[in-house]
Amino acid sequence: KFPTMKVPLPLVALLSAALLASAAPPTCYSRVLSLSKEITESFGELQAARAVDSCVQTLPRLYLDIHNYCVLAKLRDFVAYPGCDRVVEVNELKEKARSLYTILISYCRRDLVFLTDDCNALEIPISPPIEHS
DSSP: OOOOOOOOHHHOOOHHHHHHHHHHHOHHHHHHHHHHHHHHHHHHHHHHTTTGGGGGSSSSSOOOOOOOBBHHHHHHHHHHHOOTTTTTTHHHHHHHHHHHHIIIIITTTTOOOOOOGGGGGGGGGGOOOOOOO
16 A cells, blocks of 8 residues: 555645646747847857957847837848848847847737837836945
8 A cells, every 4th residue: 555645635726826827838928028038148248258250240239129119120121131140149148139120020919018119218228227235
């Protein structure tokens, strides 16, 4: 005989719900949100790298806000930018930007709501709030 464990039913239900929630597929919104953050962070790291080609400094800024309608033009401009084709990291970033653009205009077209069309807001990234201790 196997020993039986008595686990309260609410605990089993809670654990089951937690497992199901983590196994849920990403939504269109969560996918574009995470990809836009990944692209923005990668661009920042590329700009900050010292051993990178000088052409990287001439690339258009790539701060992305998927709630801003101008993000579509920003992505198109970045992907079409003719410089830095010899830099592998830039080509990888352009490929991610192309993927994000495709997801935005094809797969998530009806799922997203653009809250603004302020193109200037995409030129200057918003600094995260400073936490005081």
